[in-house]
Structure formats: C-alpha cells, structure tokens
Amino acid sequence: MIIAVDGPAASGKGTIARSLARHYGLPYLDTGLLYRAVAENVRRMELNPEIEADAVAACDFEDALLDDPVLRTDDVGKMASIASVHPLVRAALFHRQRRFANQPGGAVLDGRDIGTVIAPEADAKLFVRATPTIRAKRRHAELRDNGSSVSLDKVLADIRARDLRDSTRSAAPLVAANDAALLDTSFLSIEASLQRAIELVDRQVALRAERDAYRSS
Ligand SMILES: Nc1ncnc2c1ncn2[C@@H]1O[C@H](COP(=O)(O)OP(=O)(O)O)[C@@H](O)[C@H]1O
Numbered sequence: 001m002i003i004a005v006d007g008p009a010a011s012g013k014g015t016i017a018r019s020l021a022r023h024y025g026l027p028y029l030d031t032g033l034l035y036r037a038v039a040e041n042v043r044r045m046e047l048n049p050e051i052e053a054d055a056v057a058a059c060d061f062e063d064a065l066l067d068d069p070v071l072r073t074d075d076v077g078k079m080a081s082i083a084s085v086h087p088l089v090r091a092a093l094f095h096r097q098r099r100f101a102n103q104p105g106g107a108v109l110d111g112r113d114i115g116t117v118i119a120p121e122a123d124a125k126l127f128v129r130a131t132p133t134i135r136a137k138r139r140h141a142e143l144r145d146n147g148s149s150v151s152l153d154k155v156l157a158d159i160r161a162r163d164l165r166d167s168t169r170s171a172a173p174l175v176a177a178n179d180a181a182l183l184d185t186s187f188l189s190i191e192a193s194l195q196r197a198i199e200l201v202d203r204q205v206a207l208r209a210e211r212d213a214y215r216s217s
Pocket residue numbers: 007008009010011012013014015016138139142185188189190191193
C-alpha cells in the first residue's frame with residue numbers, strides 16, 4: 001500500500017505520515033529532507049540556489065547529510081524552497097522517491113507533490129493543511145525547542161513566502177491531488193489528527209477495493 005501525504009510547511013504532515021507508517025507497518029520517507037539536503041549542499045559548495053545548474057550540481061550529496069540537524073533549520077527550509085523550483089532538481093530526485101514508493105509492500109511518503117507527481121497511483125492520499133498563523137506558532141515552538149531564537153513574525157513571514165513560492169512554481173506545485181482527502185489540523189490535537197488520518201486512509205482503501213472488485217466482476 002502506498003500512502004501519499006502532502007501539504008504546506010508545518011501543517012502536521014510529517015507527524016501524520018510517520019504515525020501512519022508505524023500504524024500500517026510501512027517504511028517512511030520525508031521527501032522534504034532531500035530538498036533540504038540539496039539546499040545545504042548548495043550552501044557548502046558556495047553555489048547559488050537560484051541558478052538551476054548550481055542547484056543541480058548540489059543534488060549529488062552523501063546520504064549522511066540527511067541526518068544532519070542543520071537541515072531542520074528555517075534558513076535551510078527557505079533555501080530548499082528556492083532550489084526545488086527548478087525542474088532539473090526535481091528530475092534529479094524523482095527516481096529515488098519513485099523507487100522508495102514502489103518497494104514491495106509499499107510505503108508512506110510526505111512532501112508537496114507525492115499524490116500528484118511521485119505516486120499518482122497511491123492507494124490513499126491526504127492533503128494536510130492548517131491556517132498560516134497556527135502553522136507558524138507550531139514551527140516557532142519547534143525551532144525554539146531546538147535552540148533557535150527566531151521571532152514568530154519572521155517564521156510567519158517565511159511560511160507565507162514559502163507557501164507562495166511552492167504553490168505558484170510551474171514544476172510540481174503544491175496542490176491537492178483531485179482524489180486526495182483534505183485534513184485540516186488547525187483545531188485538532190496531534191492525537192485527533194492521527195485518528196482522523198487513519199479513518200480517511202481506511203476509507204479510501206476500502207472504496208478502492210470495492211471499485212476494483214466491481215470492475216473485475
Ligand atoms: N495537530 C497538531 N497540533 C499541535 N501541534 C502539532 C500538530 N501537528 C503537528 N504539530 C507540531 O507542529 C510541528 C510541525 O509539525 P510537522 O509534522 O513537522 O509538520 P510538517 O511535516 O507539515 O512540516 C511539530 O513540532 C509537531 O509536533
């Protein structure tokens with residue numbers, strides 16, 4: 001079973017996707033980390049993420065980079081959003097994500113374009129959202145817990161800028177797939193949003209099974 005979880009920054013998609021993976025016993029990939037690794041590599045190579053050839057040159061990174069806590073910072077998130085605009089960057093990361101999604105037994109992936117581009121055939125798709133202010137408060141608390149002194153205003157401004165860039169780019173923009181179930185976590189606790197996510201996945205999987213049975217009857 002492939003489960004695609006998409007949504008904007010700090011909507012709760014990672015929390016939900018990780019828990020769905022545990023619940024269904026599936027491997028999990030946070031695809032945002034791949035784009036964050038490219039961004040950090042661009043910085044280390046002293047290249048410019050706005051230049052497509054520079055960003056592409058940074059796509060060849062060591063897997064160990066994915067474990068570096070620096071990838072979780074706000075600045076790297078912003079640079080990732082700049083580098084991920086380029087079609088050739090997305091192409092360079094495409095096969096790795098497809099392979100992960102297509103492994104025997106399936107997988108859970110979260111990102112921006114999982115349900116639309118990486119795994120359009122996914123058995124279940126969620127599009128997770130929450131208001132920008134609530135997302136900024138969550139991300140601010142998270143960054144503060146990790147030792148950052150960034151202000152809430154700056155986090156909110158960064159989230160708004162990232163939403164705009166991610167949803168207006170021409171290559172694989174942030175958009176809900178037509179067949180994705182919407183899950184607004186603004187006023188749900190983590191526990192309640194997980195519960196709802198499991199209900200939505202189970203419902204999509206049951207509907208798909210019914211449809212397949214009908215077609216082959
Ligand atoms: N429903 C929720 N209520 C409160 N906090 C949440 C909720 N969902 C996630 N969080 C917290 O918000 C932060 C961002 O969540 P995360 O799952 O990493 O978002 P995303 O993967 O969409 O960027 C984390 O600190 C997480 O614990």
